[in-house]
Amino acid sequence: MKAASPQNNDLPGNGTAIHGVELLHADDSLLVLDKPAGLLAVPGRGEDKQDCLSARVQAVYTDALVVHRLDQATSGLMLMARGAAMQRALSQCFESREVGKRYVAVVEGRLPAPAGAEAWSLIDLPIIVDWPRRPVRIIDARRGKPSQTRWRVLAFDAAANTTRVELEPVTGRSHQLRVHLQALGHPIQGDALYAPAEVQAKAPRLLLHATALQFRHPASGLPLSFDSAPGF
Secondary structure, eight states, rough: OOOOOOOOOTTTTTOOOOBBBEEEEEOOEEEEEOOTTBBBOOOSSGGGGOHHHHHHHHTTTTTTEEEEOOOOOOEEEEEEESSHHHHHHHHHHHHHTTTTEEEEEEESOOOOOOOOOOOOOOEEEEEEEEEGGTOOEEEEEETOBBOOEEEEEEEEEEETTTTEEEEESSOOOOHHHHHHHTTOOOBBBOOOTSSSSHHHHHSSSEEEEEEEEEEEOOOOOOOOEEEOOOOO
């Protein structure tokens, strides 16, 4: 899909500051936001978990509704719908895999690149929640749900012994990218759930960022593309 330059429409609240969240695009159908690491996407259980991206956005755009989520520790692009009809339309786009998503991560060790500088590889490993340790997920060939992630190497840092990788989730399981990279033996640095203590300690946060979104606007039909550079 060849994407056009995003166009912001005239909107009440457009350009209004949202506390701690960058608004990249606003129109009468949807919002595109850049979530910081450490902020919940939606409210959690308990009074101390009510501050989240959706609540901050809804304080400015009262009709904003969640379409998809990012882990609290993950930063980057999130899409929200304006109104229930657009939420259904965008949710259908995600379910039918019509939304292109790319992530960047920094993983421990040297992840061997396949032949060809631009070549992509596929991780095809089924994932299931580990109920005694939830929210942790595990690979389970018998009971797990089909889960696929495309990946390619961007760069290797010999001094730090880390690999920067680009990731494209084909399916959308919880913690999918984190679990799949752990399964390859290359956990993401700063990952408090899936990396050993020494790898967790090498970064002040999870080094995973949702860097690109591409989709066709459900109302206008215009193909849109958004990018956000990782802060690591």
